[in-house]
Amino acid sequence: MANAAKMQVTDEVAIQITAMNKWYGQFHVLRDINMTVNRGERIVVCGPSGSGKSTLIRCINRLEEHQAGTIIVDGTELTSDLKNIDKVRSEVGMVFQHFNLFPHLTILENLTLAPIWVRKTPKREAEETAMYFLEKVKIPEQALKYPGQLSGGQQQRVAIARSLCMKPRIMLFDEPTSALDPEMIKEVLDTMISLAEDGMTMICVTHEMGFAQAVANRVVFMDQGQIVEQNEPKEFFANPKSDRTKLFLSQILGH
């Protein structure tokens, strides 16, 4: 189980979302989102499909644009200013459901690309960092292969390592295990748990309730583009307040 002693939450605010709204054309996908994430917090966002949870975390590094309200990440407000957006993106790592590794580059090149071009790190140093994180996700021997030669679980661990190479202060996970075989889910979750133990600020969209119970210090439940309920995991699972949450939990935990 996770090492709780190291997973301290600080008072410093990492992400501040205030009265945020987003529309896709006429469709109101995110409605009045208010959320504060402190440094060191590990938040699991869950909810039925189409509830806007992926859209929410994609707004945090502006893969999606919000139309009203403010999002402040690490003290930088997200506006249409490209400089700010690139700054936030280089501080916020993101892991996707479908890994999105670059298939034309080797694993090592996948990991060193952004440090070299965005951070202007010398190549040698970037490669050392990359090998360090590959050790950490336990696949250093795959460094010279191409993504297509790896299993799904390995690819997702590479994707996590790729984000870590940018030394991000916040990590976003968008259903990182949903495209994986059951046997591979565990290896990815283990990687994420060890990341949490190192004190990384994490927001994770997932249906892995075991993971939520093990490492999250807050679970956010969303439905129809709104935050319906948020609570500590123990309380959230044992004692859900809203009927919608109860229904959702009974459906995903019921079998």
Place this chain on the structure above:
Amino acid sequence: MSNSHFVRTQMLPAQKPPVGETGVIKWMRENLFSSWFNAILTFIGLWAVYALVSSSAPWFLNGVWTASSVDECRAIIAASAGEGASGACWAMINERWHQFMFGFFDRDEYWRPLLAFALLFVALSPVLYFNLRRPTMIMVGGAGAVLVVLLWGVGTDGWHLFLAAAVMAALAALAWFAPKHLLWVTLAFPATAFFLLWGGSVWAPVGVMLGFGIAVLIWRALHGLIGVTPAAAVAALVAFVWWGFLQGLLTGALAQALPAFSLPAEDSDRFGGFLLSFVIGVSAISASLPIGILLALGRRSDMFLIKTLSVGFIEFVRGVPLITMLFTASLLLQYFLPPQTNFDLILRVIILVSLFASAYIAEVIRGGLAALPRGQQEAADSLGLDYWQAQRLIIMPQALKVAIPGIVSSFIGLFKDTTLVALVGLADPLQGITKVVKADIAWKAAYWEPFIFVGAIFFIFCFSMSRYSMYLEQKLKTDHR
């Protein structure tokens, strides 16, 4: 008794397939005689090949290489193969090959296009083989060997042969030890080739290249400060000011002061044959790829103006026949330019053929871009890469890889389309030169020979391009599907 209970105690080892399921017999049974219908088709096919070969082989085999006219050819064939036998009169090619190759270029100056041709392959080698030393060296060395043979063929003296061999050997050594540095040859090639082909003072092409150099320096100084696109705009503006107003003063003065560095000038109307095809084809191919990439990106841009202009350009150019563009080049363009400008016809044709090809390339590349999953752009974004970095490092390498077959098809089409310049009075190898050669009463009766000769040369180069594209696809294949 129930069958539902089974436990395997031993895993099965792999075994060899049965005899008759491998090798030639299996292949023939599957591909040639899989059914009676297939067997009939096989025999009809064999008969068709036999009929084709047996009817055309005598014509090729009876071919005559040395004669002074078609009549003499026929007499020789009649004497050797009997009355009424058919045969090719290759003597026409043997006598007039230089016109098919160089048009009306000064005979004493043939070394210039040949050297430019060899340098073309030197310049291409680092681009085609990504600095891999072995293929790069082979290509440069091969170009050198061919150059020496060709120079000897046009009667170059020993001293100059030795000089050419030494230069090419040095380049081959460079290819082996530092293939990356060959890119300087690539960068210098346009000016070098221009100087070799058109001659005149060396300072004019140097001045043009200086303009590019200035543009690059300005872009480098500014792109960190004001962004990539504005910096590119400023650089382009300064370069145009340089070419338009300042360059003439400098190069004029230099040509006065140092007149030694010049070659006898060759006018554009002396260009013809494959020389002309290569000048137009190579220039248009190398110009249309970058323009096509920019147009494809422009078409996907979020910026309304850029998108509209790109779509408008692509759709307009694709909607107009190439011949219209060529007539525009030869006739109309002159009306729109200031009265004194004497804009070379070949240059005008190159510009319009490039623009024409770039519209097709843009659409092919757009197909490649559409084949990429959205996640690639998102992953690049989420790592903090800016637009141009993402395009250059992530999107374009993958999109171009998908688009290689289409791009190379466009290039092959473009290269063959260079024969259409006959319609605006340029001497292309197929029609222009053939007409000139057949104007001689001695060769008037020849019909198939020039077409087969020119067609064969086009085939060699187009087929090489096609093989190269297959090599490239294989080389870039990293998805292991």
